[in-house]
Each structure stands twice: as C-alpha cells, then as structure tokens.
Amino acid sequence: MTTALLEIEGLTKAYPGVVANDHVTFTINEGEVHALLGENGAGKSTLVKMIYGLVKPDAGTMRLRGAAFTPPEPRAARADGIAMVFQHFSLFEALDVAENIALGMENPPKMRDLAAQISKVSEEYGLPLDPFRTVGDLSAGERQRVEIIRCLLQNPKLLIMDEPTSVLTPQEVDILFKTLEQLRSEGTSILYISHKLDEIRRLCDTATILRLGKKVDTCNPREESVRTMAEMMVGGTLHVPERVPHAQGDVALEINNLSVPSPLQFGTSLKEIKLKVHKGEVLGVGGVAGNGQDELTAALSGEVVSASGAILLHGKSVGHLPPQSRRAMGILAAPEERLGHAAAPNMSLTENALLTANVRKKMARKGFLNWAAAKDYAKDVIRDFDVRTPGPENAARSLSGGNLQKFVIGREILQKPDVLVVNQPTWGVDASAAADIRQALLDLAGEGAAIIVISQDLDELMEISDRFAALNGGRLTEPVPAKGLTVDQIGLMMGGAHDMEVAHHGAA
Amino acid sequence: MVRLEKRPQPSKKWIYLTPIVAVVATMIAGGIMFAILGKDPFEAIRTIFWDPLFNEQFAAYSRPQLLVKAAPLILIAIGLSLGFRAGIWNIGAEGQYIMGAIFGAAVGLAFYPTESWIIFPLMVIAGAIGGLLWAMIPGVLRVYFRTNEILVSLLLVYVAEFILASMSLGLLRNPEGAGFPGSRNFKSYASAHNAELIAGTGMHWGVVAAFIAVIFAYVLLAKHMLGFQIRLTGEAPRAARFGGVNPARLILFCLGTSGALAGLAGLFEVSGPSGQISIDFNVGYGFTAIIVAFLGRLHPVGILLAGLLMALTYIGGELASLMLGIPAAAIQAFQGMLLFFLLAVDVLTNYRVSFGKAEVA
Numbered sequence: 001m002t003t004a005l006l007e008i009e010g011l012t013k014a015y016p017g018v019v020a021n022d023h024v025t026f027t028i029n030e031g032e033v034h035a036l037l038g039e040n041g042a043g044k045s046t047l048v049k050m051i052y053g054l055v056k057p058d059a060g061t062m063r064l065r066g067a068a069f070t071p072p073e074p075r076a077a078r079a080d081g082i083a084m085v086f087q088h089f090s091l092f093e094a095l096d097v098a099e100n101i102a103l104g105m106e107n108p109p110k111m112r113d114l115a116a117q118i119s120k121v122s123e124e125y126g127l128p129l130d131p132f133r134t135v136g137d138l139s140a141g142e143r144q145r146v147e148i149i150r151c152l153l154q155n156p157k158l159l160i161m162d163e164p165t166s167v168l169t170p171q172e173v174d175i176l177f178k179t180l181e182q183l184r185s186e187g188t189s190i191l192y193i194s195h196k197l198d199e200i201r202r203l204c205d206t207a208t209i210l211r212l213g214k215k216v217d218t219c220n221p222r223e224e225s226v227r228t229m230a231e232m233m234v235g236g237t238l239h240v241p242e243r244v245p246h247a248q249g250d251v252a253l254e255i256n257n258l259s260v261p262s263p264l265q266f267g268t269s270l271k272e273i274k275l276k277v278h279k280g281e282v283l284g285v286g287g288v289a290g291n292g293q294d295e296l297t298a299a300l301s302g303e304v305v306s307a308s309g310a311i312l313l314h315g316k317s318v319g320h321l322p323p324q325s326r327r328a329m330g331i332l333a334a335p336e337e338r339l340g341h342a343a344a345p346n347m348s349l350t351e352n353a354l355l356t357a358n359v360r361k362k363m364a365r366k367g368f369l370n371w372a373a374a375k376d377y378a379k380d381v382i383r384d385f386d387v388r389t390p391g392p393e394n395a396a397r398s399l400s401g402g403n404l405q406k407f408v409i410g411r412e413i414l415q416k417p418d419v420l421v422v423n424q425p426t427w428g429v430d431a432s433a434a435a436d437i438r439q440a441l442l443d444l445a446g447e448g449a450a451i452i453v454i455s456q457d458l459d460e461l462m463e464i465s466d467r468f469a470a471l472n473g474g475r476l477t478e479p480v481p482a483k484g485l486t487v488d489q490i491g492l493m494m495g496g497a498h499d500m501e502v503a504h505h506g507a508a
Numbered sequence: 509m510v511r512l513e514k515r516p517q518p519s520k521k522w523i524y525l526t527p528i529v530a531v532v533a534t535m536i537a538g539g540i541m542f543a544i545l546g547k548d549p550f551e552a553i554r555t556i557f558w559d560p561l562f563n564e565q566f567a568a569y570s571r572p573q574l575l576v577k578a579a580p581l582i583l584i585a586i587g588l589s590l591g592f593r594a595g596i597w598n599i600g601a602e603g604q605y606i607m608g609a610i611f612g613a614a615v616g617l618a619f620y621p622t623e624s625w626i627i628f629p630l631m632v633i634a635g636a637i638g639g640l641l642w643a644m645i646p647g648v649l650r651v652y653f654r655t656n657e658i659l660v661s662l663l664l665v666y667v668a669e670f671i672l673a674s675m676s677l678g679l680l681r682n683p684e685g686a687g688f689p690g691s692r693n694f695k696s697y698a699s700a701h702n703a704e705l706i707a708g709t710g711m712h713w714g715v716v717a718a719f720i721a722v723i724f725a726y727v728l729l730a731k732h733m734l735g736f737q738i739r740l741t742g743e744a745p746r747a748a749r750f751g752g753v754n755p756a757r758l759i760l761f762c763l764g765t766s767g768a769l770a771g772l773a774g775l776f777e778v779s780g781p782s783g784q785i786s787i788d789f790n791v792g793y794g795f796t797a798i799i800v801a802f803l804g805r806l807h808p809v810g811i812l813l814a815g816l817l818m819a820l821t822y823i824g825g826e827l828a829s830l831m832l833g834i835p836a837a838a839i840q841a842f843q844g845m846l847l848f849f850l851l852a853v854d855v856l857t858n859y860r861v862s863f864g865k866a867e868v869a
Contacts, residue, residue: 303749337746340744341744341747341750344744344748355740355750356751367733368731368733397516
C-alpha cells in the first residue's frame with residue numbers, strides 16, 4: 001500500500017492571455033517516480049514552479065504528507081524537503097564543485113567537511129565527481145551531477161527533475177537512471193519531466209499527462225506504448241513519419257579526406273572524413289556531443305572552408321567556397337544552435353528568411369534587397385511549417401524553441417536543396433512538431449535530395465536514416481545500413497571501433 | 509519592488525521615446541546642477557536651447573553656426589554608426605579627422621598659388637584618403653593580428669595630434685607667417701576655400717556632404733545587402749558567418765568608411781570654418797560624434813537630428829558661459845549627462861519596468 005507524499009488539488013495559475021494550469025489534480029506517492037508529460041506550453045514548468053515555491057497558485061491546494069503546503073519561496077520548499085534540478089544549470093564556471101555547492105547552502109559547512117560529504121554522496125549514489133574540479137572543465141553530464149548532489153545533500157523527500165537527459169550521452173543517462181532507481185528504493189519520490197517517452201517507460205511508475213494546462217490523463221507508462229502516450233499528449237493520432245522506398249540514386253555529395261582544424265578553442269578537429277551521400281538518401285550521423293558535430297556542419301555549410309577537392313557536389317569541388325556560393329549550388333545547412341547561429345534573435349522572421357534564402361530565392365538584385373520577396377518567403381515558411389507566430393515581422397526570439405526550429409528547418413527545405421545538412425533538427429521540440437520536421441525531411445529526400453541528419457537522438461536517426469555513421473573524436477565511421485542495427489553495434493561505432501565489429505554488416 | 513522584465517521583442521514606441529526622455533531628464537538634472545552653481549536654471553536652459561535660434565541679438569550669428577558645427581558631427585557620426593551597428597568600435601575618429609585635414613590641406617597648399625577649379629575636388633579626395641588610411645591601421649591590425657580596434661584607433665588620435673603639431677610647426681607652416689605656427693589661410697586662396705554656398709546660412713560643402721552621407725547610410729542600411737550584413741553582424745556574429753558574411757571584409761569596410769567620412773569632415777573644416785592647419789585645429793568633433801551616433805540611435809535620420817541638437821548645446825553652451833558665466837566644465841558635464849541618460853533610458857526598449865512582488869513566470 002502506498003501513501004501519498006504530495007497531493008495536488010485544483011491547482012490553477014493564469015497569466016495574462018493564457019491559463020497555464022487549469023484545476024490540475026494529482027498525487028505523488030512516497031517512493032515513486034512520477035512522470036509529468038506534455039508538449040511545450042502544456043503547463044509543466046508552471047506546475048513545478050508552484051511546487052517549488054517560485055510561482056504562487058491563483059487557486060487550489062497542495063498537501064505534503066497531509067499538512068497544508070504553501071511555500072512562499074523556494075527556500076521554504078527546500079526546508080520542507082523539495083529539491084529541484086533545473087534544465088539550465090546555475091553554476092559558476094570559474095569556481096570548483098564544492099564552492100558551487102556551498103554557494104547554494106544556507107549555512108555551508110567548512111570546505112573540507114563539505115568536500116568529504118560530496119565525495120560520500122557521490123560514491124553512495126554512483127555519481128563520480130571530484131569536489132575540487134573547476135566547473136568550467138566539466139561536461140554537461142558532470143555539471144548535472146553537481147546539481148543533483150547539491151539536491152541530495154538536503155536529503156529531499158521529493159526531487160524534481162526538469163528534462164534531465166536532454167544534455168546527456170546514453171552512458172550518462174544510464175548512470176543517472178541507476179541513481180534515480182536507488183533513490184526510489186530508499187523512499188525518495190521523484191517528479192520527472194521529459195519529452196522522451198522511452199525513458200519514461202523505462203523509469204517511471206506513474207505518468208500524469210497535461211495538455212493546454214489541463215490534466216488529461218494518468219497512466220502507468222509500463223502498460224502503455226510510446227505511441228499511446230504520445231497520442232494522449234497531443235490529443236489526437238500522432239503522425240509517424242513514413243517514407244517511400246526508393247532505389248539508390250547517383251552520388252550527390254562526396255567528402256574526400258576532409259580534415260579541418262576546429263575554429264573553436266575547445267572544439268574537435270575533423271580528421272580524414274570520407275563519405276558519399278546519394279540522391280534521395282538520408283544519412284544519419286550519430287555520436288556523443290562534442291565529437292565534431294558542429295565542425296562537420298560548419299565545414300559543409302561553408303562557414304569553415306577546406307581544401308577545394310575535399311568536398312564535391314555532383315563531382316564539382318566546393319570545399320573552398322564560402323556559404324553563399326554553396327547555397328547557390330544547392331548545399332544548404334541548419335546548425336544546431338537556433339538563437340544566434342541559425343537565426344539572429346533580435347531580427348524579424350523576414351530578416352531571418354533573408355539570412356539564408358537570399359541567393360536561391362533571389363531576394364537581392366545588384367545588392368539591393370527585395371523586402372517584399374523576403375517577407376513573402378517568410379510567410380510561406382510560416383504557413384507550410386505551421387510556425388505559430390502572429391506574423392513575419394516578429395523577432396525570432398519571441399518564438400518558442402520548437403516554433404523557431406520549424407522556421408529554421410522550413411526555411412532551408414522550401415529552398416529545394418540538392419544537399420541538406422541538419423544538426424539536431426528536433427532538439428527541444430515537442431513530439432508532434434518533431435514528427436512534422438522528420439516527415440518534411442523524408443519528403444525532401446523523396447524528391448531526390450541527399451540529406452545528412454546529425455543528431456544525438458538515436459531513436460530519431462534509426463527512424464529516418466537509410467544509412468548510419470558515427471562521429472568519434474572528429475573521425476567518421478564507415479556508414480552502414482541503418483536497418484537492423486542493434487544498440488550494441490551503434491555503441492561500438494560511437495566508441496570508435498572502426499570497421500571491427502560492424503564490418504560484417506557490409507559497408508555501403 | 510521595482511523590477512525589469514525582458515520584453516519578447518524591442519519596443520517600437522520606446523525606440524523613439526528614449527531620446528526625448530533623455531533630453532528632458534538632462535534638462536532637469538542639468539537645471540539642478542546650474543541651480544547648485546547659483547545660476548537661474550530656467551534662464552540657463554533657455555540660453556542653451558532657445559537663444560541661439562530665436563534670440564534677436566544672437567541668432568544672426570549663432571544660427572549659421574548651427575550648420576557649421578552640426579555638419580562635421582553628423583558626417584563623422586554617420587560613419588561611426590555603420591561600424592557600431594556591426595560591433596566594430598572606431599573610437600579614433602578624432603585622429604582620422606585630423607589626418608583628413610592634413611592630407612587635404614597639404615594637397616591644396618601644394619598647388620598654391622595656382623588657381624583652378626580642380627584643386628578643391630582633389631583636396632576633398634585627399635581628405636577622404638587621409639582619414640581612410642588612418643582608419644585602416646586599426647582595421648588591418650585587427651584583421652591580421654587580432655588587435656583591439658578600440659585601443660589602436662584611440663591611441664592613434666594622440667599620434668595624429670603630434671603629427672598635426674609637427675605639421676603646423678614644420679612642413680605646412682606658412683612661409684610668410686612671420687614664424688608663427690600654422691599654415692596659410694585657405695580663406696585667402698579662392699580655389700581651395702570651402703566658402704559658404706549661401707551667405708549667412710553657414711551652408712558649406714561639408715553640410716552638403718553630411719546630408720548626402722545621411723541619405724547614403726539610410727539607403728545602405730534599409731535597402732542594401734551590405735547594410736543588412738552590417739546589422740546582422742552586430743546582432744549575431746555567428747549567424748552572420750553562417751549567412752555568408754566575410755568578417756574581415758566587413759571590418760575593413762566599416763573602419764574605412766568611417767575613416768573616410770571623418771577625413772572629409774576634417775578637410776571641410778580646415779578649408780572652411782577653421783581656415784588653416786594649426787596646433788589646436790581639432791576641437792573634439794571626433795569624440796562628440798560618438799555621443800551623436802548613440803543619441804541618434806545609430807539611425808541615419810536620428811543622427812541628423814542628434815547632430816543638430818548637439819551643435820545647439822555647443823553653441824548654447826558657449827553663449828551660456830559668455831552671458832551667465834557658467835563654467836565650461838559645467839557645460840561639458842551637461843553634454844555628458846545627455847549620453848548618460850540616453851544609455852540609462854535605453855534599457856526600456858528591451859525591458860519593461862514592472863512594480864510588485866517578484867515572480868518567475
């Protein structure tokens with residue numbers, strides 16, 4: 001028999017113009033991992049902020065172990081045993097781990113004692129972390145451990161985690177899940193917010209599903225399929241990308257011994273990359289973040305130039321050409337970082353349409369801009385890709401992440417490229433928008449374009465790729481057919497076992 | 509509790525309102541300062557903003573001065589604004605202004621006493637080249653050696669000042685000047701003189717050039733790919749690279765253009781209102797133009813208005829120190845307040861002030 005830890009009843013919060021939470025009622029039991037599911041804007045963040053004391057509810061009550069619970073501020077919530085790991089870390093890079101943790105404490109103990117505590121907790125929960133390392137040198141996964149350990153030091157009854165795996169590698173996800181399972185076995189409850197339905201099925205005992213601020217359902221994720229949960233989230237049938245089978249076309253893009261030093265200080269240099277991508281083909285490039293994904297995107301888009309013969313488009317050398325010349329020839333790209341790289345945050349969507357589409361869509365004549373054409377094109381992208389915005393005159397930063405991603409990908413797809421390179425096309429995008437983007441990529445391939453999808457989402461790559469290759473330390477493995485690849489084989493490719501275990505699958 | 513909330517997009521209303529609010533706030537704070545100095549604040553403000561234009565006694569002299577002072581400010585500020593928009597900080601317009609004046613004056617003096625219509629156009633070209641070359645030094649150093657253009661351009665101002673002193677004492681000194689420092693006066697050399705085009709208005713070729721620069725910059729920024737690239741680079745440098753902007757070329761273009769316009773301003777000044785190369789030829793237009801550029805929101809039309817306003821405070825300030833005995837330092841502080849308030853109020857275009865308890869939405 002389970003007992004209730006936190007009972008939430010009729011919780012309501014309205015902001016001007018939008019009801020973020022509308023009479024949400026559910027219960028988190030002691031020692032359970034409770035998933036909070038919903039699309040972007042469903043009200044998940046507002047809900048947990050009310051539990052954590054960051055936002056005051058307009059109506060409704062919360063009861064913690066039977067007692068009324070109305071935290072006026074996060075400090076009070078922490079005192080009552082609520083801890084939260086945010087999606088975006090609040091850490092000082094120049095300080096070490098122990099100093100960062102001490103900063104968040106009311107009465108920090110002596111640094112040496114604190115370091116001992118950190119080491120103890122990190123050992124107990126299998127979260128390896130050296131208290132004296134500088135945070136600036138840590139990976140995203142290690143930084144998250146700092147935040148988790150900071151929470152664990154308070155002995156929380158309820159640990160709230162907001163999209164914890166979005167920054168983690170598969171191995172780091174495994175480590176995190178072991179920790180969370182251990183916490184559950186010790187009686188700690190966890191409120192787990194995520195888009196990734198597979199993870200929720202693997203980890204969570206109960207799932208509460210929010211849609212447009214209302215609770216629509218509660219389910220046991222182990223008894224549901226990914227598809228049924230996704231459909232509860234979007235409130236309709238989820239469109240699963242389909243692709244039309246096709247014969248292999250001619251080689252569209254060829255990469256020969258591409259070696260480029262990274263333009264970034266801590267970047268990864270590309271080393272002797274060899275690759276052929278055919279017309280109508282989707283090539284998936286996997287790999288743990290920071291193994292040359294950004295550099296490969298930049299080398300293909302033309303932001304970084306290389307030896308002219310290193311990249312061939314339909315047999316013509318393009319390696320030495322700048323981005324605009326490559327666009328004119330038909331190579332388009334969409335970088336991972338939306339704000340500041342793929343789009344200029346403070347500029348309008350019209351101006352952002354001009355950013356990459358001016359050559360192919362002829363928005364300038366002798367250097368003089370045709371703003372009407374740019375605006376029309378922005379409108380086309382907004383319409384065809386269902387970008388939710390009042391209009392093309394709005395600044396890119398006013399769009400939600402998913403909507404901006406649809407705009408950025410749509411902007412490239414509607415230009416009808418011969419070769420399209422996309423890096424993390426559905427990063428931070430909700431399930432239905434992600435499905436739309438994947439479908440659009442497959443449709444483009446169906447029209448004969450060659451597509452390179454660089455992603456850390458292996459499910460995504462397996463869903464849409466014809467062939468799969470992995471980046472590892474700036475090297476690319478030999479691409480192999482994606483169909484029938486097992487997680488073990490992919491892991492080996494990502495780990496850098498070039499042509500060893502995967503050789504018998506036959507290189508394409 | 510008062511808090512600032514980031515706006516989803518910059519407020520259109522506040523983009524236009526901030527300069528007005530800043531001017532009003534400057535009047536109030538300046539008035540308080542004048543009152544503390546024992547002067548009647550209302551009279552002081554009136555003397556600075558009203559008398560130069562409408563006082564019967566002074567207007568005849570000071571109205572033409574408005575254009576004479578505003579033209580170099582606008583010309584330089586237009587050039588600076590292009591770089592500032594792209595995040596390229598040319599702080600050394602004063603030096604480029606001096607070098608433009610020296611180059612242009614040297615060409616003119618080389619022809620003395622030949623009279624020909626070609627001399628003045630040649631001087632104009634030389635002036636622009638002088639400023640351009642001086643600005644190319646920080647440009648080339650930044651592109652090839654990654655030096656900081658703020659420091660290099662600023663320090664080159666002091667180098668230019670020494671060259672100016674050396675020129676007025678040496679190479680360009682008037683051989684018939686009885687040994688006094690300073691060059692021949694262009695007012696007595698018709699082919700090289702940048703005279704008033706319409707008598708009594710202060711309108712000279714520099715004013716014409718300033719208006720042309722305003723129109724040129726407006727068209728560039730609003731209608732041309734290069735202007736778009738400039739704005740894009742300032743807003744999001746990585747997106748600019750992705751969009752195909754060549755950063756090195758953009759740096760050289762922005763620094764070169766601002767240098768050339770500052771050089772032109774120097775040439776029009778030395779051949780017109782100032783009349784000669786002298787040790788104290790430069791009076792700080794190159795630095796004041798930085799204020800003008802920001803006061804005008806880095807927008808060509810805004811800069812036109814800001815240049816006129818700034819010229820007004822110059823002339824009015826002189827008048828106030830003459831008539832009311834307000835110290836020159838107080839006038840400079842008054843002008844400084846203008847920039848201070850402008851930058852402070854500027855927050856409101858991107859943030860809104862809200863009252864009430866903090867709440868994270």
